[in-house]
Amino acid sequence: MSKKITKIAVLGSIGVAALAAPQIFTSGVTQNLAILALLFAVVASNWDLTLGYAGIFNFAHVAFFGIGAYTSAIVTIHLGVPIWLDLVCAVAVVAVLSAITAFLALRLRGIYVALVTFAFVQLCVALIISQKSITGGAVGLVGVPDLQIAGYAFGVDYQAYFYTAEALLIASTIFLRWLVTSNFGLSLIALRDNESYARSRGIPATRQRVLAMVLSSIFPALAGGVYAHYLIVASPDIFSFSLTTLILSMTLLGGTATIYGPIIGALFLTIMIEALAGLGVVRFMIVAVLIILTLRFLSGGIWSLGESVRDIIASLKNKQRSNTK
């Protein structure tokens, strides 16, 4: 009973925070940071499905995010596709590309998957920079139209973008949590932990893994599209090694195979990097040291820290209960 109450309390406070935050953080810098953190949290948590649950070490999710952004930009600017519909295009394009990439990459094992997907990201950059007339080259494609609903432009005070990013993260999290607790999620974990046994119990390894890649590419693609609308530009910086490292750091610091961890990681890292802005490049050295220390001493990430606190509280409660008896 009390568990249910806690759950309702947690969900309620998240809901209140989600409604209140865009009203509170209205200054340019914090608002911008919050929106970016939310969008990166979408990418980081979806990455976790393949990285943490399926055990596929890949670099493709930054590319999914970037291709989503570019698809939105290209179809709205060059093809005149109306806004909102371009997000559907983004998801479709990314889903097809992720299926192809996954199918090719997952013929390989372990380290080769990481290398090939890493190369895939670089191929995207090379293609984007080379096709200047379509993609705007190294400068990026400028002039992505603002999102709007019934004449209300999102770019007026950016609050609507804040709510959109929040809605995206919440929808993505519900989707991912549903996936990982479903039979499909269990089959991914089985394949990760003992592939030969899982196969012998009739789990089709390649199909499940390709499916995991495709399903986890949907929300990053949407986030990429919203990102392009929000910034008015899709630029090749999205694919840069530094952004890849940053989003990967969010996933790792937060804690893999939890979905919630990477979200916490995204918020934590964004706040930390901004708070240490005065230190210049030194802050990225701090992030690097934090990642190494986390992997060394806290392999479950920040999320596992919260879990161990919960365990301690639970054991204290049990003690109290046995004392009163």
Next chain:
Amino acid sequence: MGAIIVSGLVSGSIYALIASGLSLVWGALGVFNFSHGVLLMAGAFVAWWISDPSGLGFGLLTGVIGSVLFMAVAGAVVYRILVRPWLGNSNAELTVIMTTIAGAMFAENLALYIFGGRLKVLDQAITGTVTLLGTTIQAQNLLVIILSPILLGSLAIFLKRSKYGLAIRAIAQNREVAQMMGIRIEAMYVTTFAVSAILAGIAGVMFAGLFSLGPSMGTDPLLRAFLVVVLGGLGSLPGTILAAYLIGLIEALSSYYIGIYWTPVALFSVLIFILLIRPTGLMGREV
């Protein structure tokens, strides 16, 4: 045509040095070092700092010797801090990717912090021009083309003939038995990392002599090295060297005929094609 072949050989030589270090570490330890690119950068920067008048000003020879010594230590440090703690864990292969990426992030920003982002120029070992295959090239290019096979050849002989080489192959084949035979595994791993780092450092010095040096100079060569090891098959030195020169030549040919922007596309098409036929690369073994 001569110019294309020369340029392909130059990049192939540098790729071979970088990729063989990666392949060596993979063959011995079964981990992949994502900080290999910043090792290249570190080698170039140490040589520049020792040799350049705005640094210590000791001249290029001292710079290169200093760089080689520094890289041996750097390789050992990378091993101790980023690799050793996780070796033997069931998911060491993947964890080490993350730790070495973090290490690369640290080193790149450290270089940016110390030296700033402005590109620097390293003196060339020899100046002047030579005529080769009907084209006139910088003598430095010729030096790279000649020196690289000599280094790789000595590496191959070292691995084939020396006691160390025998030991490292024994460990790769059967760790427990090798240990029982009195091979000091820890020392072998440190040596492997040191050798790999020295190769990266030399490649960095060569690269800096031909182009320029900056904190993120290691990213592009590392990426090419990825292609090389995937194409050649990780852990196979002959495969790696063959693939390095192949990639260098394909790159030079396609930059000339279909333009520099389409070159990466050509490289990836070749890669995908080969992986479809041989998922473990040209001369790779099952992993």
